[in-house]
Amino acid sequence: MASKIHIGYMPELMENILNNLNNEISSLYSCAPVNRHWCKMAVAILWQDPFSSDRRPLFISKYFSSLGEDEKFILKAYLEERGINEEFSNTLFDYARFLKILEIWRLEIKVRKWIIDSKLLYYTEMYHIINLLFKLFIKSGATLHKLILGFSQFLELKPEIFYTLEENKQFFLRIQHLSLDILSDDNIENTIILFKALAKSTTKISTIEINYFDSDCEPQIFHALIYIIKSQEQLRLFSLAGDDSTEFHGVISALESQKNSLQEVILRYCNFSAEFEVFNNCKNLETLRIGYCATKLLKLLDYKVSTLDVVNKHMQSMALIFEKSGILLQRLKLGLYDEFQDEMLLLEALKSFCPNITYLSIHRIRFSPQLVELIGNLQKLQFLTLWFDEVYDIHEEVLKIQVIQFSEILPLTLQYFNLGGIWFEPFTDILFNHCNAPLKKMIIYRLNNKRISKALVEFCMRNKTLNYVGVHEYLNLDANTKKEVETYVELVPYESIFVDC
Structure with a gap:
């Protein structure tokens, strides 16, 4: 079996393996020389989202080799007039064909950097090259999976782009993720035409994100967006950042057409609108x-969900929400205010x-007997994140007793504990000394005194389950402390083991 994998007889399996390296550019480059099959798969992954990576923009010139002869001639003359001698040598692959993710704003940024590096003039060359690349991507046979629309105020897509889209419907055919960023009033026409092309070409979008909803946009934008929503077979995720909007021009109501498929809704900065009642039908x-x-x-929505994530100043209605969700609620994240x-x-x-509840995250919560009682009552809890507010009105000795009770009552199902903030730090050793939960991952703010490190070591020796301790101030760890503790458990930057809701 191993030899077959090595020589490429199991391309689907190898493609799955290499796809897991999609964010590890150097690893993919290392895989490419192994053999022809690995090279083809690695290169396809490397070029599916080139504009989001940190690589230098020099790669842009490789696309020019795939231009038509007339376009090459015009571009070459165009560059030579400005003192740039660019050779469009043949490449092993048609890189444009591999494109799967296109964020127009990042495309602009990369082209801008390439132009600056090439010492060209600014806007004229940039937008000419963006149009060339856009047309090339469409004609190459590429099929996008994710499209993020967002234009600067000066970018104007030429009419030939839209003609090319009409002739190459495969470019939008398989889009699954559509994201709409801030739009400039100068580019409304571009957006409307692209929306119409999308609505004609794709019915497979499962995620729509509107990252900035401007209720003052042209009505054609809303009409086109509504048409896209209604055209999809199974929309599963809808996200909206509303800029405190109260008028949504039927965009939210259009989700009635997706009431049988919609599984996740994300709302940010939205004011009240009766349109939101549509979610009660989902x-x-x-x-x-x-x-x-x-x-x-x-208060409007009739929640019965398994995952709830709420950050709000006013949560007076949350008790009613918890009652409605009841035993269905398994993952809960709350962000409270002072x-x-x-x-x-x-x-x-x-x-x-x-x-x-199996996952609980609460930010800005007071340490209290009621919280201790709640945690002890959650006998299926596996992931716990608590960021405590400072407590001023409880005597330290009383707090120590409560911390002991809290530590001893942690459920035996608990595997992950993220203890955020610095208020709890003086009591961390008490937690380790009295905790019996079989933790596998733990996050603390810092590890800066011998009392806490000693308690951590003793906890590891006693429980024998802890694999990683994430530390917020990992870069400030004392070398001797790190060496001593890592005999028993691996210390890592907290981001590497952080679990979100």
Whole structure:
């Protein structure tokens, strides 16, 4: 079996393996020389999203080799007039054909850097080359999987781009992810035409993200966007950042057409609108993420989801939400504010109605007996993240007793514990000394005294389950402490083991 893999007789398996290296550019380059099959697969992955990578923009000139002879001649003369002698030598691959992800704004950035490196003039050359590349991608036979639309105010796509799209519908045919960034008023016409081309070409979009919703846009934008939404067979994720908008021009209501397929909704900075009632009809909705939205919006929706992520100033309606979701709720992330006064009510509702939570993350929570009681009640909890507010009104000795109770009550199902912030730091050794949970991963703010490191070592020796400790201030770790502790557990930057909701 190993020899078959090596010589490339199992390309599908190898492609899956290499796809897992899609963010490791150097590893993919190392795979390319192994043999012809590996080379073809590695190169295809390297060139599927070239504009999002950190590589220098020199690669852009490789695309020019795939231009038609007339376009090469014109571009070569164009560059020579400006003192640039660019040779368009033949390449082993037609790199444009491998494109899967196109973010127009990043395309602009890369071309701009290439132009600066080539000492060309600025806007004229940049937009001419962007149009050339866009047309090349379409004609090459590339099929996009992800498209992120966002234009600078000066970029104008030439009419021939849209004619080429009409003749090469495969370019948009397989798009699964559509993202709409900030649009300039100067580019509304470009956007409308692209939207219409999308609506004609694709029905397979599963994710639509609107990263900035401007309610003052031209009506044609909303009409085209509504048409795209209604044209999809199975839209699964819809995300909207609303800029405190109250008028959505039917875009939200259009999701009624996706009520049987929609599984995740993300709303940010949205004011109240009756259009949001449409989500109450989405019976397969599993995940709801709401940030900085109107309280009235929270009250409007009839939540029954398994994953809930809410960041808001006002959470008075959360207790009712917990009651509605009840035993269905498994993953919960809450971001609280200083002025939030109903923590006890919120914790009591969670304890009463949501016993099946496996992932819990709460930011800006006070350490309290009610919190300890809640955690002890969650007997299926596997992932826990707590960022504590500072406590000023409890005597230190009382706090130590509560920390001991908290440590001892941590569920035996708990595998991951992210203890954020510095307030809890003086009690970290108490936590390690009294914790019996079989933790596999732990995140702490810093490891800067012998008392805590000694308690951590003793915890590792006693429990024998902890594999990694993530440290926020990893770069400031004392070398001797690191050496001593890593005899028992690996210390890593916290980002490498962080688990989000």
